[in-house]
Amino acid sequence: MQSTLFHRAAVGLTSLMISGMTFASDWTERSNLDLRPGVTAVSQEIQDLHTTVLWIVTVIGLLVFGLIVFSMIRHRRAKNPNPATFHEHVLLEVLWTVIPFVILIAMAVPATRVLVKLDDTAESELTVKVTGYRWKWSYEYLTYEDDNDIGVSFFSNLATPPEQYNNPVLAGGLFPYGTAKDRVGQEAPEKDHNYQLEVDKKLVIPSGQKVRFLVTSDDVIHSFWVPDFGGKKDAIPGFVNETWALVPEGKEGTYYGQCAELCGKNHAFMPIAVEVVTQAEFRDWIAEEKEKAASGPDLTPFSGLDQAMEEGQQVYASACALCHGANGEGGIGLPFAGTDFATKSEHLNEHIDVLVNGRAAMPAFKAQLTPRQIAAVVTYERNAFGNDTGDLIQPADVNDHE
Amino acid sequence: MSTAAATHDDHHDHHHAPTGLKRWLFSTNHKDIGTLYLWFSFAMFLVGGFMAMVIRAELLEPGMQFVDPEFFNQMTTVHGLVMVFGAVMPATVGLANWMIPLMIGAPDMALPRMNNWSFWILPFAFGILIFAVLMSAFGAGNPSAPNFGWTFYAPLSTKYGPASTDLFILSVHMMGISSIMGAINVVVTVFNMRAPGMTLMKMPLFVWTWLITAFLLIAVIPVLAGAVTMMLTDRHFGTSFFDAAGGGDPVLFQHVFWFFGHPEVYIMILPSFGIVSAIIPAFARKPLFGYASMVYATASIALLSFVVWAHHMFTVGMPLAGTLFFMYMTMLISVPTGVKVFNWVATMWRGSLTFELPMKWAIAFVILFTCGGLSGLMLAITPVDFQYHDTYFVVAHFHYVLVTGAIFSIFAAAYYWLPKWSGVMPSKLLGELHFWNSLISANLLFFPMHFVGLAGMPRRYADYALQFADYNFWISIGGFWFGLSQVIFLIVAIRCAMKKGEPAPAKPWDGAEGLEWEVPSPAPFHTFDTPPVIK
Numbered sequence: 001m002q003s004t005l006f007h008r009a010a011v012g013l014t015s016l017m018i019s020g021m022t023f024a025s026d027w028t029e030r031s032n033l034d035l036r037p038g039v040t041a042v043s044q045e046i047q048d049l050h051t052t053v054l055w056i057v058t059v060i061g062l063l064v065f066g067l068i069v070f071s072m073i074r075h076r077r078a079k080n081p082n083p084a085t086f087h088e089h090v091l092l093e094v095l096w097t098v099i100p101f102v103i104l105i106a107m108a109v110p111a112t113r114v115l116v117k118l119d120d121t122a123e124s125e126l127t128v129k130v131t132g133y134r135w136k137w138s139y140e141y142l143t144y145e146d147d148n149d150i151g152v153s154f155f156s157n158l159a160t161p162p163e164q165y166n167n168p169v170l171a172g173g174l175f176p177y178g179t180a181k182d183r184v185g186q187e188a189p190e191k192d193h194n195y196q197l198e199v200d201k202k203l204v205i206p207s208g209q210k211v212r213f214l215v216t217s218d219d220v221i222h223s224f225w226v227p228d229f230g231g232k233k234d235a236i237p238g239f240v241n242e243t244w245a246l247v248p249e250g251k252e253g254t255y256y257g258q259c260a261e262l263c264g265k266n267h268a269f270m271p272i273a274v275e276v277v278t279q280a281e282f283r284d285w286i287a288e289e290k291e292k293a294a295s296g297p298d299l300t301p302f303s304g305l306d307q308a309m310e311e312g313q314q315v316y317a318s319a320c321a322l323c324h325g326a327n328g329e330g331g332i333g334l335p336f337a338g339t340d341f342a343t344k345s346e347h348l349n350e351h352i353d354v355l356v357n358g359r360a361a362m363p364a365f366k367a368q369l370t371p372r373q374i375a376a377v378v379t380y381e382r383n384a385f386g387n388d389t390g391d392l393i394q395p396a397d398v399n400d401h402e
Numbered sequence: 403m404s405t406a407a408a409t410h411d412d413h414h415d416h417h418h419a420p421t422g423l424k425r426w427l428f429s430t431n432h433k434d435i436g437t438l439y440l441w442f443s444f445a446m447f448l449v450g451g452f453m454a455m456v457i458r459a460e461l462l463e464p465g466m467q468f469v470d471p472e473f474f475n476q477m478t479t480v481h482g483l484v485m486v487f488g489a490v491m492p493a494t495v496g497l498a499n500w501m502i503p504l505m506i507g508a509p510d511m512a513l514p515r516m517n518n519w520s521f522w523i524l525p526f527a528f529g530i531l532i533f534a535v536l537m538s539a540f541g542a543g544n545p546s547a548p549n550f551g552w553t554f555y556a557p558l559s560t561k562y563g564p565a566s567t568d569l570f571i572l573s574v575h576m577m578g579i580s581s582i583m584g585a586i587n588v589v590v591t592v593f594n595m596r597a598p599g600m601t602l603m604k605m606p607l608f609v610w611t612w613l614i615t616a617f618l619l620i621a622v623i624p625v626l627a628g629a630v631t632m633m634l635t636d637r638h639f640g641t642s643f644f645d646a647a648g649g650g651d652p653v654l655f656q657h658v659f660w661f662f663g664h665p666e667v668y669i670m671i672l673p674s675f676g677i678v679s680a681i682i683p684a685f686a687r688k689p690l691f692g693y694a695s696m697v698y699a700t701a702s703i704a705l706l707s708f709v710v711w712a713h714h715m716f717t718v719g720m721p722l723a724g725t726l727f728f729m730y731m732t733m734l735i736s737v738p739t740g741v742k743v744f745n746w747v748a749t750m751w752r753g754s755l756t757f758e759l760p761m762k763w764a765i766a767f768v769i770l771f772t773c774g775g776l777s778g779l780m781l782a783i784t785p786v787d788f789q790y791h792d793t794y795f796v797v798a799h800f801h802y803v804l805v806t807g808a809i810f811s812i813f814a815a816a817y818y819w820l821p822k823w824s825g826v827m828p829s830k831l832l833g834e835l836h837f838w839n840s841l842i843s844a845n846l847l848f849f850p851m852h853f854v855g856l857a858g859m860p861r862r863y864a865d866y867a868l869q870f871a872d873y874n875f876w877i878s879i880g881g882f883w884f885g886l887s888q889v890i891f892l893i894v895a896i897r898c899a900m901k902k903g904e905p906a907p908a909k910p911w912d913g914a915e916g917l918e919w920e921v922p923s924p925a926p927f928h929t930f931d932t933p934p935v936i937k
Contacts, residue, residue, distance in 0.1 A: 238646020
């Protein structure tokens with residue numbers, strides 16, 4: 001621990017000194033100091049405005065603080081034993097009311113201009129509906145150019161494995177509870193470069209075309225924010241907010257963002273990753289996705305328990321572990337390990353039903369997971385964590401479930 | 403005159419003043435109630451500070467090391483509530499209780515029994531809130547304490563709120579009742595109990611700022627009470643004020659909350675303006691510059707504070723015209739605030755300055771509050787706010803105005819008036835240690851938050867991406883340092899309470915002005931039974 005602290009201190013100091021000088025092209029570059037210019041025209045205008053305002057307030061601040069420091073030195077009692085007695089000066093008072101007002105107008109004009117520009121969501125070529133869920137995002141492609149019936153939608157979950165962030169140093173009481181208890185004191189695995197930012201399926205958009213995002217939520221308020229696109233928009237249940245981005249050609253790449261409105265336990269665990277590709281690549285991608293969506297669910301049976309368990313484990317880690325615990329011990333959600341629900345055969349049908357249709361706080365997963373994934377994860381939950389029921393659920397069993 | 407009154411008071415004291423527990427429980431004396439408020443607020447400051455230490459320990463390094471994200475959210479929530487409603491507000495009410503009667507030459511507050519009640523509600527209100535946290539930490543099954551942020555946005559706090567949300571609602575109602583009673587007391591006292599000759603425009607600025615604060619409280623606390631009542635009926639009686647599925651509107655919650663919340667910001671800072679306007683002239687040995695413009699600036703800040711609330715909500719998707727209105731109004735509020743800062747600088751200008759402890763805190767207040775004010779101006783620029791909103795930049799901004807603003811000024815007030823309250827001078831050595839440690843650590847704690855916020859770290863995050871790690875480490879170190887530094891003040895205050903230290907004269911600061919310095923130190927139990935004469 002001590003060497004880590006020392007190391008961190010050294011790295012911190014160095015980066016503090018150099019960070020002002022280097023421009024970080026990648027959001028994940030450590031120790032960024034200033035607002036990012038981003039990649040869109042709007043985000044760059046915002047950054048320019050930020051820089052202007054920052055300079056104005058810095059100058060005002062230094063002026064005021066300079067006067068205070070000057071007065072502290074020159075007007076201290078040792079230097080100036082007889083205080084002046086003035087307590088009014090009309091001209092001065094008028095000036096320091098009027099001049100700030102003029103400065104404010106000078107700032108309000110460009111601010112208004114950028115704001116008006118940001119507000120214009122018209123003439124977009126791609127429309128994507130972004131829905132916030134606790135704690136993941138879903139993306140539904142609504143229209144692209146002349147195509148009004150895309151029918152492609154998917155969920156996007158955090159891909160950073162829990163082992164990388166659950167690193168408890170203490171045991172007992174509330175420190176920690178749930179998922180991390182049995183990892184107390186274990187060495188933390190090294191964190192990925194895109195720690196807490198990587199997702200299992202990225203939002204894909206084309207460069208050089210205006211993309212309109214319709215932002216809403218299924219439960220509580222979230223906020224959709226990719227810093228490099230400039231600005232955030234709240235995802236509010238019952239509302240559809242609009243925002244847009246136009247990433248210029250030549251700026252293809254992956255851009256990351258995070259949820260920016262407190263949405264409960266895993267607020268910090270629902271990143272956004274946007275992959276910007278060329279228009280040609282995007283057309284190929286969307287065609288492929290459409291084909292997948294049109295061909296209906298994959299109902300090929302599992303070859304055996306092992307195959308289902310393997311697939312189920314992956315689904316469990318991304319979709320279930322946050323609430324039900326990495327080892328099925330429960331948390332926000334109910335436990336699985338050794339419970340009647342996950343081991344007794346009379347609950348099997350109910351188990352599938354809860355996943356497909358949801359129950360109370362448990363959301364319905366039929367829109368988020370394929371029948372194959374649901375079958376795999378139910379199989380996993382009934383055979384992992386020492387449950388060993390031997391139940392094997394096939395995709396068709398789930399597909400037939402109402 | 404004042405000595406004669408004091409002798410009489412001592413005599414009076416002998417016969418009627420209760421002692422022991424009864425003295426504090428049944429007290430109707432403005433000084434005792436003021437003392438209770440001040441000790442209570444300091445206790446809450448330490449409790450809320452402990453929660454901040456939990457938050458900073460978790461954020462020391464990336465990864466979840468100490469607490470669960472769920473408990474982390476409970477910590478950020480209750481830290482905010484305890485600091486706003488338990489530390490800053492009661493501290494300023496305590497100062498009002500102690501100082502307003504002394505400053506206007508009144509024998510006591512106008513409504514002494516209500517004064518007792520408005521204090522004694524508070525320990526129970528916070529008892530309820532902290533009970534929820536203790537249950538979460540130690541109760542079987544760890545039932546969640548309030549975990550929706552101090553702003554408790556619906557539907558996170560309504561449909562998705564934990565069972566303890568009802569405890570929170572009850573607790574907020576009780577705090578609100580206490581605040582309203584305290585505010586009514588101030589208004590009635592100021593309008594009815596001023597010594598003959600003490601016209602409104604002769605009142606010390608602290609009395610003026612508190613009078614305006616009291617009006618703000620009376621205007622907006624009922625709005626907060628409305629918001630939590632609507633939450634309660636949404637949760638239990640089938641209404642849908644904030645539930646879109648039932649025809650309600652989650653954004654309505656934010657409008658109602660911030661209509662309270664923005665004036666609330668000024669409720670916390672206006673008394674500080676009054677404190678600093680008392681201290682700077684005393685140590686510059688020069689009258690306050692622009693007294694009248696200070697009064698008008700305070701009043702215009704208070705009025706403007708009612709028409710800027712939606713600047714907390716620029717990202718909810720308001721129409722362009724609404725956004726522009728709130729942007730312009732918010733920018734406008736910096737004009738009267740600037741006037742105040744310029745007035746303080748002009749008060750110092752060509753004075754005969756010395757830097758005793760109260761003056762050190764007051765100058766630190768002016769500089770650091772101005773930093774917070776300038777970042778506030780940046781936040782007002784809406785297009786840029788779209789980037790700043792809900793990041794650590796905002797956290798930096800409001801901690802600059804609340805910690806190095808409001809709380810620094812409360813420390814300034816404590817060092818300034820402790821001789822009057824306790825009869826002894828606070829320890830110089832400990833006071834210097836407290837000041838310098840707090841000043842340096844607070845900046846180490848809050849300044850890098852600007853950077854990490856600009857770099858893009860959202861607030862209320864239990865864990866963060868690796869690019870934010872370096873700043874967070876230093877912020878946490880600053881946090882622990884600042885937290886420990888406050889223990890020094892605990893020692894200073896206990897020493898004063900135990901009368902350890904140099905005895906204080908009636909007027910320990912040679913440049914100080916005001917009626918409070920005409921009574922002996924410590925101020926006798928009853929003062930100004932006969933009104934003083936105002937020249």
